[in-house]
Amino acid sequence: MGSLCGWLLPLMLALAAGAQERPSYTCWKTSQPLVIDGKADEPAWQDASPIDLVDVRYLSGDRYHTRRTEARILWDARYFYFYFAAADPDIWSTYEQRDLPLYEEEVVEIFIDPDGDGQNYAEVEINPLNTVFDLLLSKPWSQGGKGYDAWNPALLNAVQVNGTVGDAADVDQGWSAEIALPWAELVSPLVDVPGSQLLPPQPGDEWHLNLYRYEQARRSGSKNEVQASAWSPVGKVDFHVPERFGRVIFGSRLTAVAPQSWGQAKAAEKSPQP
Ligand SMILES: [Ca+2]
Numbered sequence: 269m270g271s272l273c274g275w276l277l278p279l280m281l282a283l284a285a286g287a288q289e290r291p292s293y294t295c296w297k298t299s300q301p302l303v304i305d306g307k308a309d310e311p312a313w314q315d316a317s318p319i320d321l322v323d324v325r326y327l328s329g330d331r332y333h334t335r336r337t338e339a340r341i342l343w344d345a346r347y348f349y350f351y352f353a354a355a356d357p358d359i360w361s362t363y364e365q366r367d368l369p370l371y372e373e374e375v376v377e378i379f380i381d382p383d384g385d386g387q388n389y390a391e392v393e394i395n396p397l398n399t400v401f402d403l404l405l406s407k408p409w410s411q412g413g414k415g416y417d418a419w420n421p422a423l424l425n426a427v428q429v430n431g432t433v434g435d436a437a438d439v440d441q442g443w444s445a446e447i448a449l450p451w452a453e454l455v456s457p458l459v460d461v462p463g464s465q466l467l468p469p470q471p472g473d474e475w476h477l478n479l480y481r482y483e484q485a486r487r488s489g490s491k492n493e494v495q496a497s498a499w500s501p502v503g504k505v506d507f508h509v510p511e512r513f514g515r516v517i518f519g520s521r522l523t524a525v526a527p528q529s530w531g532q533a534k535a536a537e538k539s540p541q542p
Pocket residue numbers: 302303304305306307308309310446
């Protein structure tokens with residue numbers, strides 16, 4: 269009995285956590301076109317629910333890094349829109365050509381697995397120099413997946429830097445990124461990303477995705493201190509964990525609804541409101 273409980277109970281808890289305890293987000297449809305300039309000053313962005321990224325390593329979903337990251341998501345008939353705002357006292361990046369390994373430096377990242385099968389997903393990264401790394405994957409690297417960086421969708425992307433990129437002598441405020449991914453670009457002969465999902469999605473459709481950030485505090489003469497953040501934490505510093513992606517439900521209109529972080533969802537389960 270003891271040995272049975274010893275492995276069965278943790279397994280059941282792990283299965284339950286994987287099946288249920290992931291954040292969800294209602295992604296509202298914007299009726300006004302967005303100006304992709306790296307700024308979220310459009311009314312649609314102001315009404316979209318903010319997501320606070322958490323430390324990717326802790327499944328509790330309630331550990332935050334000192335350099336905070338906020339994200340918002342919107343959609344319309346042509347585009348899937350993402351906005352990140354990253355607090356950062358020392359902004360730096362060096363890569364200026366598409367598909368260089370931006371993840372070695374400072375970057376925000378979007379992973380999209382529309383049908384949630386854990387395979388055939390898209391990865392889009394952008395750094396403070398407005399350089400893009402975009403890739404399709406057949407499945408996670410840990411499962412022998414193949415990556416196709418020949419996928420170069422016609423993104424609209426812009427960043428705003430409140431400070432200077434690459435100057436360690438001054439103190440920066442942070443940087444923001446605004447990205448519009450055309451739905452049509454998810455169709456590729458390289459990898460079947462949409463699967464059975466409709467493009468553009470229909471109101472009520474649910475997709476799986478995650479949002480990440482690498483923030484690297486530079487240390488002279490020693491290894492950088494890395495702060496890795498996620499919308500849905502995965503329990504380790506590995507972003508290729510599609511079974512942990514959060515759930516995005518497409519809404520039909522723009523409205524202000526309080527977002528629910530994963531930590532808040534857990535708290536609500538423990539103490540249901542009357
Ligand atoms: Ca804008």
